[in-house]
């Protein structure tokens with residue numbers, strides 16, 4: 001607080017909550033969430049904070065323990081506090097955190113080589129998030145055609161219900177009105193088709209088409225699995241018309257579906273693929289992978305990222321890959337996925353007023369709700385089970401890939417209790433209406 005003249009400036013440290021009152025003149029309660037009053041309120045946050053995590057468990061600031069079936073939205077693949085990830089990051093922090101891409105980064109070269117050895121790709125660009133990985137994918141596809149002397153081929157076919165990120169280009173690719181509204185003209189160059197509509201896709205291909213972009217499983221869109229035959233048909237269409245096939249594996253990649261990459265169980269191989277989320281196990285990291293042919297336009301100076309591929313992120317990703325690629329790990333993810341789906345299917349049989357359908361692959365599982373999905377998420381949280389809503393009235397269950405059978409059984413019991421309560425509540429409500 002300034003009391004008098006420059007020499008007498010006196011600062012008072014104001015705790016953030018009170019500062020909010022000073023600034024707005026409103027009560028703290030009338031602002032979004034008291035504990036986040038200085039954060040741009042772009043999230044409708046739950047009034048709950050965590051301070052520790054261990055494996056599939058989170059401990060809240062009030063000491064209560066939650067079973068984490070969200071994993072930071074498909075990020076914490078190794079759960080919380082995995083000793084290999086903690087050791088790798090701790091060791092690297094003391095050695096070197098960041099150097100920029102003006103110099104060679106041996107650990108980035110080695111990580112790129114590992115990702116290429118494990119996939120279709122020959123080239124990798126590292127960045128920091130899923131949206132950035134998708135931006136690179138879009139640019140790579142456009143530049144490919146420009147490098148081939150056809151710069152007019154820049155349009156990309158996408159699908160309704162998709163989510164590719166929150167930058168202006170990735171929002172345009174996702175095409176969701178609710179995210180685009182109010183942000184000015186929508187970036188040009190995306191032609192959106194109804195979900196899995198082959199006839200419309202064929203009709204949309206024209207002289208300006210550069211690529212087809214799809215998530216092999218739509219995560220945010222409601223865990224909608226794209227039939228593998230549709231993906232294979234897209235591959236054939238791309239080959240026939242000289243288009244590039246881009247898979248957004250930001251959510252499905254790095255073991256989530258029980259394969260290292262979801263495309264590996266489909267028989268359809270992309271030219272370009274975006275990764276992020278689980279790749280750093282919680283450390284921010286994205287990657288755009290491409291074949292040598294598809295990446296031919298991305299020469300020196302065409303793209304960049306200050307932080308992308310820094311030694312710390314690379315150390316985290318190497319630790320994640322060490323665990324996920326170890327013998328039997330992905331097999332266990334598949335086993336856990338089946339177990340979880342089996343338990344959830346029992347719930348759809350027993351509580352048809354509450355849940356209707358189980359979807360997904362591996363540990364990317366969706367439960368389509370009959371009641372509003374937000375209500376189910378809230379009831380599950382009351383049972384200390386953390387889940388996350390998705391489109392199409394779906395609740396996503398995304399446990400860390402290291403989840404145990406016992407923890408899956410525990411989650412099922414918590415879900416059962418939530419379903420009993422919701423079932424009774426909705427029966428009572430219907431009774432009142434009827």
Ligand SMILES: Cc1ncc(COP(=O)(O)O)c(C=O)c1O
Pocket residue numbers: 129130131132134163164165166215219220248249250251252276277
């Ligand atoms: C399939 C897909 N693509 C892209 C993104 C954007 O990733 P980020 O939030 O890291 O930018 C997401 C995020 O949920 C996603 O699920």
